[in-house]
Amino acid sequence: xxxxxxxxxxxxxxxxxxxxxxxxxxxxxxxxxxxxxxxxxxxxxxxxxxxxxxxxxxxxxxxxxxxxxxxxxxxxxxxxxxxxxxxxxxxxxxxxxxxxxxxxxxxxxxxxxxxxxxxxxxxxxxxxxxxxxxxxxxxxxxxxxxxxxxxxxxxxxxxxxxxxxxxxxxxxxxxxxxxxxxxxxxxxxxxxxxxxxxxxxxxxxxxxxxxxxxxxxxxxxxxxxxxxxxxxxxxxxxxxxxxxxxxxxxxxxxxxxxxxxxxxxxxxxxxxxxxxxxxxxxxxxxxxxxxxxxxxxxxxxxxxxxxxxxxxxxxxxxxxxxxxxxxxxxxxxxxxxxxxxxxxx
Amino acid sequence: xxxxxxxxxxxxxxxxxxxxxxxxxxxxxxxxxxxxxxxxxxxxxxxxxxxxxxxxxxxxxxxxxxxxxxxxxxxxxxxxxxxxxxxxxxxxxxxxxxxxxxxxxxxxxxxxxxxxxxxxxxxxxxxxxxxxxxxxxxxxxxxxxxxxxxxxxxxxxxxxxxxxxxxxxxxxxxxxxxxxxxxxxxxxxxxxxxxxxxxxxxxxxxxxxxxxxxxxxxxxxxxxxxxxxxxxxxxxxxxxxxxxxxxxxxxxxxxxxxxxxxxxxxxxxxxxxxxxxxxxxxxxxxxxxxxxxxxxxxxxxxxxxxxxxxxxxxxxxx
Numbered sequence: 001x002x003x004x005x006x007x008x009x010x011x012x013x014x015x016x017x018x019x020x021x022x023x024x025x026x027x028x029x030x031x032x033x034x035x036x037x038x039x040x041x042x043x044x045x046x047x048x049x050x051x052x053x054x055x056x057x058x059x060x061x062x063x064x065x066x067x068x069x070x071x072x073x074x075x076x077x078x079x080x081x082x083x084x085x086x087x088x089x090x091x092x093x094x095x096x097x098x099x100x101x102x103x104x105x106x107x108x109x110x111x112x113x114x115x116x117x118x119x120x121x122x123x124x125x126x127x128x129x130x131x132x133x134x135x136x137x138x139x140x141x142x143x144x145x146x147x148x149x150x151x152x153x154x155x156x157x158x159x160x161x162x163x164x165x166x167x168x169x170x171x172x173x174x175x176x177x178x179x180x181x182x183x184x185x186x187x188x189x190x191x192x193x194x195x196x197x198x199x200x201x202x203x204x205x206x207x208x209x210x211x212x213x214x215x216x217x218x219x220x221x222x223x224x225x226x227x228x229x230x231x232x233x234x235x236x237x238x239x240x241x242x243x244x245x246x247x248x249x250x251x252x253x254x255x256x257x258x259x260x261x262x263x264x265x266x267x268x269x270x271x272x273x274x275x276x277x278x279x280x281x282x283x284x285x286x287x288x289x290x291x292x293x294x295x296x297x298x299x300x301x302x303x304x305x306x307x308x309x310x311x312x313x314x315x316x317x318x319x320x321x322x323x324x325x326x327x328x329x330x331x332x333x334x335x336x337x338x339x340x341x342x343x344x345x
Numbered sequence: 346x347x348x349x350x351x352x353x354x355x356x357x358x359x360x361x362x363x364x365x366x367x368x369x370x371x372x373x374x375x376x377x378x379x380x381x382x383x384x385x386x387x388x389x390x391x392x393x394x395x396x397x398x399x400x401x402x403x404x405x406x407x408x409x410x411x412x413x414x415x416x417x418x419x420x421x422x423x424x425x426x427x428x429x430x431x432x433x434x435x436x437x438x439x440x441x442x443x444x445x446x447x448x449x450x451x452x453x454x455x456x457x458x459x460x461x462x463x464x465x466x467x468x469x470x471x472x473x474x475x476x477x478x479x480x481x482x483x484x485x486x487x488x489x490x491x492x493x494x495x496x497x498x499x500x501x502x503x504x505x506x507x508x509x510x511x512x513x514x515x516x517x518x519x520x521x522x523x524x525x526x527x528x529x530x531x532x533x534x535x536x537x538x539x540x541x542x543x544x545x546x547x548x549x550x551x552x553x554x555x556x557x558x559x560x561x562x563x564x565x566x567x568x569x570x571x572x573x574x575x576x577x578x579x580x581x582x583x584x585x586x587x588x589x590x591x592x593x594x595x596x597x598x599x600x601x602x603x604x605x606x607x608x609x610x611x612x613x614x615x616x617x618x619x620x621x622x623x624x625x626x627x628x629x630x631x632x633x634x635x636x637x638x639x640x641x642x643x644x645x646x647x648x649x650x651x652x653x654x655x656x657x658x659x660x661x662x663x
Binding site: 026051064065069075103105107109141142165 | 439453457461468471474500661662
């Protein structure tokens with residue numbers, strides 16, 4: 001039995017399931033009790049689970065440390081930030097403490113903490129509400145980092161993340177929350193360390209994650225019109241990276257385009273290409289694109305071209321394959337996820 | 346009462362002698378990790394921990410040896426930890442700045458100033474959520490009260506009526522930076538904390554029995570009323586911020602101030618009060634402590650090196 005629900009609703013259902021199932025669990029963060037419920041992912045959960053869901057003072061570093069204290073006392077903890085940028089205030093606790101707690105206690109104390117970080121984009125959100133900082137977190141030993149791109153993965157991976165004994169950084173892209181997908185009616189879990197081959201193909205491998213997967217799929221529709229068979233991989237997990245799946249694919253296609261959801265410099269794409277070169281030498285044609293290495297302007301008049309959208313992906317693939325573009329790709333720049341959107345985020 | 350004082354004195358003396366042994370053995374280059382010795386500040390840890398039960402929780406910061414030992418932390422494993430050995434409290438992976446002894450509910454010590462304050466609040470919240478009445482003691486220094494996380498933590502503790510004793514050991518220096526370069530002289534920590542709704546007390550002297558009696562009352566209040574409290578105590582470290590030596594030659598502290606505090610040495614004060622000169626009883630006490638310390642170092646020397654292969658499995662729990 002299957003059903004169709006949005007990515008945001010998937011997160012809600014995963015949280016609801018775990019809050020009900022686990023005796024010692026706390027969901028906390030700024031706005032979790034808000035009537036809007038962190039983009040409808042926590043709405044009214046505090047009414048349903050009175051001693052398990054708490055709104056927080058505006059004190060990110062403080063409440064992250066408090067979350068760590070709970071985890072040391074064998075609570076499962078889910079911390080929510082409405083934008084990834086706010087979590088930077090808690091970087092000390094995340095990097096120095098949470099990531100290293102299991103190690104520092106020589107394996108005596110593990111800390112099951114999920115930190116939900118929401119990536120913004122568009123509608124003028126500007127330099128401090130639209131950053132993709134996934135690679136900063138992936139750099140830190142002791143953290144798992146995941147970034148599901150669809151409703152199915154969102155639910156399965158959220159349940160797995162909460163049940164995992166380690167800290168998990170869970171990236172949700174704001175433009176994904178309203179996108180619907182098909183999921184089983186029954187409860188299910190998903191691996192936190194496996195990439196997903198969305199579509200098989202022999203001509204080129206394209207790898208992406210989070211919202212950029214949507215752009216990759218859009219670009220592929222145009223590639224298909226040119227009879228180009230791309231193998232599409234959704235990374236899902238940024239730490240660890242499922243390099244086995246990627247290597248297997250590029251051994252076949254000999255070419256790869258990595259579409260980074262963040263900036264390319266020291267980014268996830270840099271890591272993937274390094275791993276390919278280390279493992280396979282120079283045999284593979286490697287190319288990466290991502291968010292421009294620059295702060296992102298608010299004004300929609302100049303924000304165009306800052307993100308690796310489907311037209312850019314399409315053009316890059318043709319370049320790699322040395323195919324002259326016979327197809328006119330009509331693309332209007334947009335700063336909203338769908339036509340109905342009237343802002344603000 | 347005198348029996349009680351003797352008991353506390355012994356504990357204080359034991360910590361002093363342990364710290365002095367670490368200091369004198371440091372040159373052997375076997376304890377290769379930063380140490381922040383508690384010499385001069387022992388009375389506070391001993392007095393407060395005496396009022397705690399085993400199930401009460403404790404967190405502390407970089408200058409943690411006295412707190413760890415005061416709460417009953419395992420001495421052998423602490424010395425082994427300083428030697429980087431597998432039989433240390435953190436398997437040799439943490440060193441002096443990461444002491445913990447879960448059997449005694451010494452939950453954490455970390456060197457990032459202010460960081461454990463919030464973690465301690467989380468521990469106390471977990472207890473409260475489970476209906477447990479045990480208290481959490483959070484030790485920190487004057488520098489930590491300048492951190493944002495300090496106010497964030499106090500605010501949360503007050504909001505949720507948590508059973509926490511915040512203890513500020515004000516030794517006037519953050520590393521070698523004096524308090525007058527960091528805080529306005531009019532800044533009043535107790536008023537600041539009172540403003541957040543937390544009952545706060547100032548002790549200008551770290552006198553062993555004064556701290557013992559004061560903290561006893563406060564801890565009773567915390568347990569019964571389920572509210573946090575703060576105790577701010579003036580104290581002084583004798584040696585350098587980090588390391589085994591005196592650093593008075595650097596002249597960052599007023600010699601008069603150093604002299605004043607050394608004159609107020611709690612070990613000497615209570616030794617004079619309890620024992621006559623050349624007391625054989627005191628000698629016996631020292632002998633037995635020395636023996637314990639000898640054994641702890643032997644335990645550390647006998648410990649194995651941590652295995653590299655095990656480290657791989659300590660990054661992520663499988």
